[in-house]
Amino acid sequence: MSNEYWFKTKDGSTLRLAVPVEEVPENLSVDIQSFNILKKGEICFFSGVKASDIKISSFFPARDYSFCQYSGFPSPEESKAFFKRVIDSQEPITFIMTGTDINKEYFIEKFSTVYKQGRGDLFFTIELKEAPKLTIEKSSLARKEKEDVLKRTSKKAESKTTKRPNTKNQRVHTVARNETLTSIAHRYYGKTGDYRKIFKANSLLIKNPNKIKVGWKLIIP
Template identity: 30%
Template sequence: MEIYLGTDNDKIRFPIVPSSIGVNRSNNIDTQAVIKLGEVPIFNGTSLKTIEFTSFFPNQEYNFCDYTGFMKPYEFSEKIQKWMYEGKPLRVIVTDSPTNMQCLIQQFDTVEQDGTRDLYFTLNLLEYRPIEVSNLNNSSSSSSSDNLTRPSEEITNNTQKTHKVVKGDCLWDIAQKYYGKGSLYPKIKEANKSKYPSLAKNNIIYSGMELIIP
């Protein structure tokens, strides 16, 4: 087993393979109160995976090192810190295993001990998922075409659909009313959480709120 971390053009191989490497996986699940059903789970996709392992950078070439001719401990440390503070997306590869993913360095702790000048460390990696922005060319073209064919008064007076919350409402029921599917409630939450902070942390709504229905 070999462990590599870095970019295509600049990577390191860890001289000492740790005794264990942990990969943590979980789902992002919210709960929503539904009238007459009570609390129901809502699956929002997978959470970011995390990888954690502990090892050390040797100050000399021990006979149990994975290879020879490696950098000094603090050279390894400085390179990892540079990547960490730059927020640079990296790739971690563990050979002879399925682990091969893009990641960011979430935490990197080091300590010297035993007087050997070996540098012990704990490294925490967080999965990196690139943000893909949809192509807006089609919508832009559509808007331009609309501007040519619609009267300007109609564009100016075009209003956003909204819903005024009354007692007993919940996001699930509102989504069911407008979209025909209660599970689409996150669309309403995302469109209104900047206006109503209670939605940013949870799914609470109050009577009198005027929600945008995107």
């Protein structure tokens, strides 16, 4: 029994090749990364399986030949328009070769045609690249969502703890030599005990109220 060659679009449209394909080469390959290490030479690492690809060459017949697999097939122009619509849609197409395990979704990577004088047949070459389906396990998705929530919560907490007090309409004092928080408090408030106000307003800068440095700019609330 001869193989049949079918193309099926996402919206359910189909096209079956009328002329049997002489050969359908399928290329399977892997991605190998290589690095040159000093005094060790080249080292290779397996980094994944590449998408498979298929290349088909045949022709869309202008009339019913004895070797055509069925009659009533679309004209060369209709067949060409079918593949052009698929390319324009940017959607994958399912290619099925009956009697084999080839039944996958592919992107049309290249589609070339040429008319040959005399018969009106349209010769074509179509190159397909497998469109692998990406799946995410529910557990992995839930874990990722949880991690995202924790990151957002952490950022909000960090933002609250690192936010400096609003300095608008507040005085700024530059620490001079031999000054202390108590002397600065006495200067602005008339009371040395009010140094706590300054210490609290500058808690991100001052870790020890007994140690301040010349040149620091302190907020005076």
